[in-house]
Amino acid sequence: xxxxxxxxxxxxxxxxxxxxxxxxxxxxxxxxxxxxxxxxxxxxxxxxxxxxxxxxxxxxxxxxxxxxxx
Ligand SMILES: [Zn+2]
Numbered sequence: 001x002x003x004x005x006x007x008x009x010x011x012x013x014x015x016x017x018x019x020x021x022x023x024x025x026x027x028x029x030x031x032x033x034x035x036x037x038x039x040x041x042x043x044x045x046x047x048x049x050x051x052x053x054x055x056x057x058x059x060x061x062x063x064x065x066x067x068x069x070x
């Protein structure tokens with residue numbers, strides 16, 4: 001049997017748990033947002049190409065514009 005098992009997936013750049021797609025990330029963000037009564041955002045990681053959760057809103061001005069529009 002293998003002596004060394006693959007460790008839990010972690011992004012080497014952020015140390016965060018990676019999600020393979022936006023849907024999985026947003027599902028988790030939604031569930032954790034309710035659990036911790038906070039707002040979580042998702043973003044596409046430029047280092048690993050997966051999605052991560054973050055407490056800070058994305059800096060993208062395009063996203064901000066969309067929010068203001070509503
Ligand atoms: Zn990453």
